[in-house]
Amino acid sequence: MSVDEELKEFRHWDELLRNSVSKIILGQASAIDASTCALLAGGHLMLVGVPGTGKTRLAECLALGMGLQKGRIQFTPDLLPADILGAETLITGESGDRIEFRPGPIFRQLVVADEINRGTPRTQSALLEAMQERSITVAGTRHRLDPLFGVIATRNPIEMEGTYPLPEAQRDRFLMEVVLTSPDAETLSKIAALTTINEEQQMESCFTPSTFSKLRETVRKVIAAPAVLDRAARWIAATRPEDPTAPESVRKGVRLGAGARALQALILCGKVEALRAGRTHLADEDWQTWREEIIRHRLVMSLEGELQGLQVSEIVRTVDKEVR
Numbered sequence: 001m002s003v004d005e006e007l008k009e010f011r012h013w014d015e016l017l018r019n020s021v022s023k024i025i026l027g028q029a030s031a032i033d034a035s036t037c038a039l040l041a042g043g044h045l046m047l048v049g050v051p052g053t054g055k056t057r058l059a060e061c062l063a064l065g066m067g068l069q070k071g072r073i074q075f076t077p078d079l080l081p082a083d084i085l086g087a088e089t090l091i092t093g094e095s096g097d098r099i100e101f102r103p104g105p106i107f108r109q110l111v112v113a114d115e116i117n118r119g120t121p122r123t124q125s126a127l128l129e130a131m132q133e134r135s136i137t138v139a140g141t142r143h144r145l146d147p148l149f150g151v152i153a154t155r156n157p158i159e160m161e162g163t164y165p166l167p168e169a170q171r172d173r174f175l176m177e178v179v180l181t182s183p184d185a186e187t188l189s190k191i192a193a194l195t196t197i198n199e200e201q202q203m204e205s206c207f208t209p210s211t212f213s214k215l216r217e218t219v220r221k222v223i224a225a226p227a228v229l230d231r232a233a234r235w236i237a238a239t240r241p242e243d244p245t246a247p248e249s250v251r252k253g254v255r256l257g258a259g260a261r262a263l264q265a266l267i268l269c270g271k272v273e274a275l276r277a278g279r280t281h282l283a284d285e286d287w288q289t290w291r292e293e294i295i296r297h298r299l300v301m302s303l304e305g306e307l308q309g310l311q312v313s314e315i316v317r318t319v320d321k322e323v324r
Contacts, residue, residue: 003221003280006218006221007218007275007278007280009214009218010215010218010219010275011275011276011278013206013207013211013215014036014040014215014272014275014276016206016207017036017065017066017206017207018032018033018036020061020065020203020204020206021036021058021061021062021065021203023201024057024061024201024202024203025054025057025058025061026183026187026190026191026194027183027184027187027190027191028053028054028058028180028181028183031047031058031178031179031180031181032058034176034178034290034293035047035058035062035152035176035178036062037176037269037272037273037289037290038175038176038178038269038290039062039066039150039152040215040216040219040272041175041216041219041265041268041269041271041272042150042175042216042219042268043150043174043175043176043265043268043269044131044150044151044152044153044173044174044175045059045150045151045152045153045174045175045176045178046116046152046153046154046155046171046174046176046177046178046297047059047152047153047154047155047178047180048154048155048156048157048177048178048179048180049154049156049157049179049180049181049182050156050157050158050182051156051158052182053180053181053182053183054180055154055180056112056114056154058180059112059114059152059154060072060112060203061203062110062152063110063112063152064203064204064205065203065204065205065206066110066205066206066207066209066212067205067206067207067208067209067211067212068108068109068110068148068150068209068212069108069109069110069146069209070108070109070110070111070112071105071106071107071108071110071111071112072105072111072112072114073105073106073111073112073113073114074114074115075113075114075115075116075117075118075119075123076118076119077118077119077120077162079119079120079123080123081122081123081125081126082104083104083123084104084105084106084123084126084127085104085106085126085130085136085138086101086102086103086104086106086107086138087101087102087104087138088100088101088102088138088139089101089102101138101141101143103143106126106127106130106136106145107143107145107146108146108149109146109148109149109150109209110148110149110150110151110152111149111150111151111152112152112153112154113127113151113152113153113154114153114154115154115155115156116153116154116155116166117155117156117163117164117165117166118162118163118164119164120164121164121167124164124166124167124170125167125170127151127170127173128169128170128173130145130149130151131151131170131173131174132173134146134147134149147213148209148212148213148216151174153174168256168298168300171297171298172259172261172262172297172298173261174297175261175265175268175269175294176265176269176290176293176294177293177296177297178293179293179296218275219268219271219272219275220268220271221280222271222274222275222279222280222281222282223280223281223282224267224270224271224281224282225281225282228282228283228284228287229267231284231323231324232263232266232267232270232284232287233263234323235266235291235319235320235323236257236258236259236262236263236266236295237257238250238319238322238323239254239257239258239262239295239299239315239319240254240256240257240258241254241255241257241302243257245322245323246322247318247319247321247322249310249314249315249318250315250318250319252302252304252305253301253302253304253305253308253310253315254299254300254301254302254305254310254315255300255301255302255305256298256299256300257298257299258294258295258298258299259298261298262294262295262298265294266287266290266291266294267282267287269287269289269290269294270282270283270286270287270288270289271286273285273286273287273289273290274286288320291316292312292313292316295312295315295316296312299312299315
């Protein structure tokens with residue numbers, strides 16, 4: 001298949017997926033664009049929003065739309081790592097007892113981790129190896145996960161009782177943190193009209209897992225010139241307070257800046273946006289599209305930054321002025 005044919009095919013399937021999800025999830029066009037971009041780039045996704053914004057519904061629609069095997073984990077304080085990973089079980093029989101590994105929901109192609117911040121740190125850490133290496137270790141034995149394995153987690157930013165903050169190491173493994181905003185009155189009216197009838201609209205599969213795999217491969221074929229990579233790297237470096245190019249607001253207001261995974265996310269999401277724009281080479285406007293969503297959950301504010309109410313959007317604007 002030629003480069004032009006691969007580009008045309010990518011844009012066809014990508015547009016079909018986004019349009020299909022938009023018919024179910026109303027008023028969240030930007031969140032849908034960002035979420036599909038993150039998954040096509042091969043990353044994990046965090047969806048943040050108050051109750052009723054459609055976080056879990058969006059996650060399920062994405063899994064159905066891409067034709068992937070979906071596993072769902074409802075995080076609660078009493079959830080154990082074995083409930084996610086699986087465990088070895090003693091099986092008795094006439095021919096003798098044997099130990100058999102029973103896989104957990106983590107072995108699905110796309111795992112929806114609902115209200116992930118309700119799980120204890122011990123349970124949250126069960127996802128670390130899976131998200132980074134696409135494998136898990138149980139009782140000293142390593143088990144490979146599906147090559148298309150991905151995690152879509154949801155988090156409620158308002159409710160704090162009975163929740164546990166995600167450690168920086170785990171937050172860094174999410175390629176994007178996408179915020180779903182509350183719908184306006186017009187959108188609420190449309191939602192009511194669609195969801196209060198006998199036949200509620202259902203999400204259908206847009207393509208097969210093999211097509212999804214090919215789309216991911218196409219993303220990595222996009223050409224990135226050294227000059228573009230250099231500007232993206234300098235942009236990420238400027239979010240670190242110890243970097244000499246960091247603006248004053250970053251040096252004073254940020255305790256921990258973005259790292260290598262953030263740069264990888266910028267480039268991969270930029271390549272998706274390049275294909276969406278009909279190009280096979282990466283431009284600056286491509287990697288800049290989702291920079292706020294990519295660094296939002298990775299930055300740790302200093303005490304001074306928290307007291308001043310420093311926002312990630314302010315840091316993005318400041319760094320944009322410094323890095324040309």
